[in-house]
Amino acid sequence: MILHLKSSVTQNQAAELAAKIKAFHIMEGSLNILITGSGVKEVPQEAEDLTEKFWVFSNDIQLASSSYRNGKRSVRIGNVEIGGNTKNTIVIAGPCSVESETQIRQSAELLKKHGLTSLRGGCYKPRTSPYSFQGLGLEGLKLLAKMREEHGLTVITEARDATHIQEIIDHTDVIQVGAKAMYDQGILRACAKIQKPVLIKRGFGTTLQEFVQAAEFVLSGGNANVILCERGIRTFETATRFTLDLCGVAWLQEYTNLPIVLDPSHAMGYAYGVPSLTKACTAMGIDGLLIEVHPTPKTAKSDASQQLDHAQFEQLLKELKPVAASVDYKIV
Ligand code: PEP
Ligand code: MN
Numbered sequence: 001m002i003l004h005l006k007s008s009v010t011q012n013q014a015a016e017l018a019a020k021i022k023a024f025h026i027m028e029g030s031l032n033i034l035i036t037g038s039g040v041k042e043v044p045q046e047a048e049d050l051t052e053k054f055w056v057f058s059n060d061i062q063l064a065s066s067s068y069r070n071g072k073r074s075v076r077i078g079n080v081e082i083g084g085n086t087k088n089t090i091v092i093a094g095p096c097s098v099e100s101e102t103q104i105r106q107s108a109e110l111l112k113k114h115g116l117t118s119l120r121g122g123c124y125k126p127r128t129s130p131y132s133f134q135g136l137g138l139e140g141l142k143l144l145a146k147m148r149e150e151h152g153l154t155v156i157t158e159a160r161d162a163t164h165i166q167e168i169i170d171h172t173d174v175i176q177v178g179a180k181a182m183y184d185q186g187i188l189r190a191c192a193k194i195q196k197p198v199l200i201k202r203g204f205g206t207t208l209q210e211f212v213q214a215a216e217f218v219l220s221g222g223n224a225n226v227i228l229c230e231r232g233i234r235t236f237e238t239a240t241r242f243t244l245d246l247c248g249v250a251w252l253q254e255y256t257n258l259p260i261v262l263d264p265s266h267a268m269g270y271a272y273g274v275p276s277l278t279k280a281c282t283a284m285g286i287d288g289l290l291i292e293v294h295p296t297p298k299t300a301k302s303d304a305s306q307q308l309d310h311a312q313f314e315q316l317l318k319e320l321k322p323v324a325a326s327v328d329y330k331i332v
Contacts (some may be wrong), residue, residue: 001040004053005032013050021048024220035062035220061212061256063219064226069257072287075197075225077174077221078154080117080332082227083259084288088332089324090288092156092174092261093313094120095295096303097133106295108147110310114317117332118174119144119153120290124160125302126180131300137164141171148173150164156199162186169194179203179231179266180213189295192221199227199261199290204234208248212256227259229253229290234269241269241306244277249284261288265306271297274308275316281322291316 003023005014007030014032018025021044021076023034035049037258055068062068074084082088094107099122110118123140125133136143144155154173158181159165165187175194177187179201191198198218202211215226230249232242244267252260262284264277278289294300294307308316317331324331 001036001039001057001067002055003034003036003043003047003051005034005047005050006052007031009050017047017050026220026222028224038062059209060216060218061209063224064212064215064256064258065257068255072259073226073257075227075259077197078117080154083332086287087285088288089282089286089329090118090332091116091291091317091320092118092120092260092288093291095122095300096292096307097122097125097135098143098157099136099301101143101146103295104143104147105150107209107293108151108153110293110313111153112151114314117153118156119147119151120156120176120292122302123157124164124168125301126158126160126178129298135160135174135302138167141167145171159184159187162190165190169196173197174227174304176198176229177201177214179206179283182206182211185217188214188217189221192218192223194226195223197225197227198223199229201229201231201263202233202245202248204232204242206233208251212252212258215256215258217292222274227261227288228256229261229263230267231263231290240267240273242267244268244281246280246284249281249286253284259287261290262286263290265290265292265299265303265308269306271306271312272309274306275312275319279320279323280315282323282329282331285329 023036072083123135125135156174158176158178174197177200235243262281292307293313297307
């Protein structure tokens with residue numbers, strides 16, 4: 001249950017009440033909001049006189065639910081707003097991994113050339129083998145921060161586990177919680193305490209319910225800037241790397257109030273399919289895309305097969321704009 005308390009209720013009173021009824025307490029401006037588990041179907045007696053409005057839920061998708069909030073939440077990434085009423089599709093692009101200063105600068109320059117504002121690049125890579133490239137770690141974060149300074153871009157990188165979450169929070173504008181990391185409550189709880197945007201990727205064996213509940217960890221801790229990212233789930237099919245769950249995207253659009261970003265690169269796993277898949281995603285009227293692009297994909301230290309080269313990316317951008325326009329969205 002979500003309770004909006006009366007405007008006469010002070011923050012201290014709200015905190016006391018939350019402790020009494022074992023609820024989460026968050027603020028939205030001066031509004032005090034309490035959240036209990038979804039099992040609570042009636043306003044607790046202690047809260048009756050202090051409650052202005054309340055919502056009852058059949059499961060623990062609450063703050064993220066479209067039945068709580070009509071219309072989408074908006075999230076600001078630097079100067080770009082997505083979600084809400086914006087109809088912006090932000091293209092977040094860059095290599096799978098930050099590999100060198102030259103490589104990440106080339107990526108930054110590509111974005112700048114096309115008026116794009118958000119650079120991705122992994123520094124702590126969640127690899128399936130301990131013998132492959134694991135990312136540059138802090139050195140990579142510093143390179144991303146340098147690109148932000150040099151080019152005025154916002155930067156996004158993924159947290160692999162909770163041990164380096166603070167470093168990532170300190171150096172980046174958007175925290176990416178990877179498909180394998182979305183169960184890490186150390187990461188989710190740390191992201192709940194900040195106000196920077198958090199992009200949560202769906203684990204490849206994660207139901208939509210579990211996925212959105214991961215977002216609830218961040219929302220219920222007081223950070224409303226959550227973005228969901230569908231990046232493909234594992235099915236019986238092995239010809240492509242994963243299967244992009246567009247049905248799931250329609251479900252998220254219907255039942256949640258969070259901005260939705262799609263990652264066709266990891267879903268497909270092969271560059272040949274990425275452009276058409278990206279256009280299909282865009283036609284759904286989505287809030288953003290995460291696309292892997294590398295100056296020389298063949299030499300990439302991770303995800304070499306799926307990264308577009310710069311020419312392919314530029315061609316895709318050209319083709320993408322009219323697709324977005326056809327559903328009344330704008331590529332930003
Ligand atoms: C990535 O974005 O490079 C990545 C590793 O993604 P995912 O967590 O979706 O596998
Ligand atoms: Mn990758």
